[in-house]
Amino acid sequence: MTLDQQSSAVPVAAPAGAVGGQVVVIAVTWNSAAVLPGFLASLAEGMDGVDDWRVVVADNASADDTVAVLHELAPDAQVVQTGRNAGYAAGINAALAACDRATTRAVLISNPDVRMRPGCARTLVEALDTPQPDGSRTGIAVPVLLEEDGSVFPSLRREASVATAFGEAVLGNRRAGRFPRWGEMITDPAAYTRPTRADWAGGALMVMSQSCLDACGPWDESFFLYSEETEYCLRARDRGYVTCLAPAAAAVHLGGDSRVSPRLFTLLTLNRVRLYRLRHGAAATTAFRAAVLLRELSRAALGREASRAAARALLSSRRLAEKPGP
CATH class of the missing domain: 3.90.550.10 (Spore Coat Polysaccharide Biosynthesis Protein SpsA; Chain A)
Structure with missing residues (x-):
């Protein structure tokens, strides 16, 4: 067809x-x-x-x-x-x-x-x-x-x-x-x-x-x-x-929209950390979260709005703890 x-x-x-x-x-x-x-x-x-x-x-x-x-x-x-x-x-x-x-x-x-x-x-x-x-x-x-x-x-x-x-x-x-x-x-x-x-x-x-x-x-x-x-x-x-x-x-x-949408890119980034936390201990998760945050902060410094939004969310323990949703 x-x-x-x-x-x-x-x-x-x-x-x-x-x-x-x-x-x-x-x-x-x-x-x-x-x-x-x-x-x-x-x-x-x-x-x-x-x-x-x-x-x-x-x-x-x-x-x-x-x-x-x-x-x-x-x-x-x-x-x-x-x-x-x-x-x-x-x-x-x-x-x-x-x-x-x-x-x-x-x-x-x-x-x-x-x-x-x-x-x-x-x-x-x-x-x-x-x-x-x-x-x-x-x-x-x-x-x-x-x-x-x-x-x-x-x-x-x-x-x-x-x-x-x-x-x-x-x-x-x-x-x-x-x-x-x-x-x-x-x-x-x-x-x-x-x-x-x-x-x-x-x-x-x-x-x-x-x-x-x-x-x-x-x-x-x-x-x-x-x-x-x-x-x-x-x-x-x-x-x-x-x-x-x-x-x-x-x-x-x-x-997909994750390339251009700060909201969806933030969800993608947070879920990476949530999944890592599901499979690893607290110390390793803290190190992983820091590394992901470093990546997004460096890209936010270059003016990438999606990375700026993701970095803000990574800095918030509340955002990481809340249930993902639309």
């Missing part, structure tokens, strides 16, 4: 292929009417080779025409209305609750501003359950994420540490990413041309095996937005299910 075929209904099944068992496509929407047509139009090619798939959309009380667009362009999709702006993790949990676990082989979770390349889903599903040298197996498979200009976005990540936080404060994310000890972002271009294991990956598009979902349980709804995919990937790794890149799978991500 192409963009000029958006008036056609989106099918719930693609032509028969090599991948068996149902794959559930989950999207969480909130005022997503502008990006939904392109997402829905890309599904047929993106799911090519998957013989049984269905779409479940969790809508977080959109105030625009999101639900109307879904009913018009994807009448066979199941729409779960949460009734509130519940957050990304809560939306995923609501959609998962609507799935029949007994017939589901894998779950594909995608932002509505993602456009899958042909055969993307099949490649990701086939990558699941690949055994790892340490006895773990692939529970989460991710594609190569492309920018709108076709360039590769470095979406693979190492687990955050005090060292990586200080490295990024001094060198910047991408420069620090060249050094495994000092950077969280994996920037080596070769890593995106081969099956690469990562501690976690950006959550714009990921496929999870049903056994991984069973082992890990619901997503953590305390992260309203940002770091929820990080927490889930790390939790999965703790249970023997690792995150791996499938280099033959690709998708275009149109981007």
